[in-house]
Amino acid sequence: MHATALAHSNIALVKYWGKRDRALNLPVAGSLSLTLGGLATTTTVHFRPELESDLVSLDGRELRPGSVAHRRIADFLDLVRNDAGITSFAEVETANNFPTAAGLASSASGFAALALAATHAAGQQLTDAQLSVLARRGSGSAARSIFGGFAEMSAGTRADGRDAHARALAGPEHWDLRCVVAVTTQGEKDVSSTEGMTRTQETSPLFEPWARTVDADIAQARHAVETRDFALLGRVAERSCLGMHASAMAADPGVIYWNPTTIEVIHRVRRARRDGLQIFFTIDAGPHVKVFCPARELSALRSVLSQIDGVNDLIVARPGQGAHLLES
Amino acid sequence: MHATALAHSNIALVKYWGKRDRALNLPVAGSLSLTLGGLATTTTVHFRPELESDLVSLDGRELRPGSVAHRRIADFLDLVRNDAGITSFAEVETANNFPTAAGLASSASGFAALALAATHAAGQQLTDAQLSVLARRGSGSAARSIFGGFAEMSAGTRADGRDAHARALAGPEHWDLRCVVAVTTQGEKDVSSTEGMTRTQETSPLFEPWARTVDADIAQARHAVETRDFALLGRVAERSCLGMHASAMAADPGVIYWNPTTIEVIHRVRRARRDGLQIFFTIDAGPHVKVFCPARELSALRSVLSQIDGVNDLIVARPGQGAHLLES
Structure with a gap:
């Protein structure tokens, strides 16, 4: 019931701005990005039956339950728990290797890593498209960080957002x-x-x-x-x-x-x-x-x-x- | 055949940007401005039969015939000559009491003063609305400097632009x-x-x-x-x-x-x-x-x-x- 994932930040070259559905975090329009090597988040998720709430540490600092950052992660974990049919709380350790407050989209790498680690720890094996849909729920730009190199995000048209995910355009080796x-x-x-x-x-x-x-x-x-x-x-x-x-x-x-x-x-x-x-x-x-x-x-x-x-x-x-x- | 006029610069509070007709200098939309005391252009126009071209001095410096600035003024004087039925070239002396290159809309005060001085020197007595229409031909923002205090410019709908002029909203004493x-x-x-x-x-x-x-x-x-x-x-x-x-x-x-x-x-x-x-x-x-x-x-x-x-x-x-x- 535990897994560790790494994801990189990404930068939109065609910008994402505006949501068509705030609850599902669905974008008004698509976007296109480059995933940035080096700017990485590493996240370990461990579901533990003995926990009474999610225990989250960010860059070695424990997040206070009820804080905005803690709630955002706990809400995200609820999505995974619902899908996987598990009820355990999780211990989450997440760390960025770059300055979190520097406007470098740590939520993109953060929720991409969390989506992969949490689903794997919950015993699920999602496709990249499914992971991208899930990551989007945490942060719109995280949907693109599932993919390396250049990624294109679709706004989708479905109300449930299942077609609002990114896809790979060209791998990181495509263009130096x-x-x-x-x-x-x-x-x-x-x-x-x-x-x-x-x-x-x-x-x-x-x-x-x-x-x-x-x-x-x-x-x-x-x-x-x-x-x-x-x-x-x-x-x-x-x-x-x-x-x-x-x-x-x-x-x-x-x-x-x-x-x-x-x-x-x-x-x-x-x-x-x-x-x-x-x-x-x-x-x-x-x-x-x-x-x-x-x-x-x-x-x-x-x-x-x-x-x-x-x-x-x-x-x-x-x-x-x-x-x-x-x-x- | 000569007259001296003074006009002030103005600043648009609702902005003017874009033209619906470039030849007639007709704006896409209206605007609203405050005329600024102190930032003044004083212009003397003297139609002289003996001249062979318009003679223009700006801030004491003579403008080279054929230069962009000279042509813009000569073209404007042609409008006045056509309307008044005169053929003489003019000696124009114009001076700003504020830095010309400082982005302070010297063309607004400049063409408002030129419109008034030139028409008067040509023996015409235009209404404020007519002067505003004329000044607009020199510079869109000059149409507003005919008026003191707050002025509102109309985009107009006529193809000839005769309804595209400013009008007074409130005099300079209205609001300190x-x-x-x-x-x-x-x-x-x-x-x-x-x-x-x-x-x-x-x-x-x-x-x-x-x-x-x-x-x-x-x-x-x-x-x-x-x-x-x-x-x-x-x-x-x-x-x-x-x-x-x-x-x-x-x-x-x-x-x-x-x-x-x-x-x-x-x-x-x-x-x-x-x-x-x-x-x-x-x-x-x-x-x-x-x-x-x-x-x-x-x-x-x-x-x-x-x-x-x-x-x-x-x-x-x-x-x-x-x-x-x-x-x-």
Whole structure:
């Protein structure tokens, strides 16, 4: 009744923003991502009949039962218990090998690892698609971290969400890209992703028009991945990123995740590209900027980013593997 | 055959962005503005039969015939000549009492003053509405600078644009507001307003949805002006500003007028408001931020803005008069 799984974080190149069903965590539109090697969560789940509630430790720190983080994990475990027909509480140990608060989508790797470890510990063997559906219940972006390399998430059309899952587009060996995360000084991040997403969806006149662009962006990005067309992938990714942030900015009141360094990095990336460097940026619901380049451009990119005031740290990732079980 | 006129710049609180006819400079939607006392252009026009081309000096510097700036003024004078049935070229002296390159809409005050001085020098007496129609041909925002205080611009529906002009909403004495322009370090401004507007309109999926919000914003802003509801005016103004910039950001490639200081000022204004200060911001197609407050809050506002790194200058304006003739 125990298992250990590892999953990597991922970064959406065609953005996920907005839910069509909040209870089932169903997205309004699809998305397309790259799973990031190196940014990993390792999670062990052990169902133990003697426990009286779920016991969860995150990065060595025990989560208080009733806290938001604990509830989110316990609710997720309930889904697995219901499916598997077991009633035991679980001991969960989960640890990230990267800064949890740095806007690096630890919920993506976290719920992907938890889905795999918990179902295995519960004696289930799910297909990747089923795992992706389950992981989505914990976090929309976790559905993509089941897969390595490039993954495409479908919004699906079913009310029960069984067709809302990711699928593999191309494995990590397909394209030797690098993603450099420019960790910027934390400005005002007083709006969580979920809150910002909800406010955007409820009040921004630009949300639906943006969401309607996603299918075409996915088709172009998929083609760019298949043909390894870096310039095209960059164009679609920046358009998707800016469109998502624009839709949020036009909420009422406007949701602005950027800080001064975010803007500076955007301008520098564009300038370096005009100067001939093959790079593009993307930004999630936070102030950090993720910059992509072909592997051979990595040192030039590091040099551009490290010269920017306010960039506190650079984290380099390469295409990563999908979620998998570890020997425990 | 000569006359001198003075007109003030204005700042749109409900933004103007996008044209329905480029030749006639007809806007897609209306706008609502405050004319800014202090930021003035003074223009003298003298039709002289002996001239062989228009002779234009801006801030004491003679414009080269054939240059973009000279052509724009000569084309405008042609409209006046055609209407008045005169053929003489003109000597034009125009001067701003504020930095021309600081993103302070010198074309608004410039073409409003030119419209009034040129028609008067040509022996015409136009109504304010007619002057506003004419000024619009030079610059969309100039149509509003014909009027003092708060002005509302109509998009109109006629193909000839005769109903696309501004009208007075409330004179400068109606509401004792201050507008403080935070002049920020110039970042990358490589996209002119006209180019940004065109690219937004042609490529941004968020342009039309934004333009459809303008009428409702104008109605709310007009009500806020009539009832001197500062909080409501601020809410509409920030929404309109962020929506306009969002629509531009979602162009392909995205048009980003902000620099790091722009973002910092936005966050500081929001924070100061949470702390109780009555202020709101608006931003045009450039990196500077215009911050509004009731007159009594001016010193507190100056103190907030002057503490921000990257804010190079503060220019304070109060509600201004409409365009008027000066004794020459």
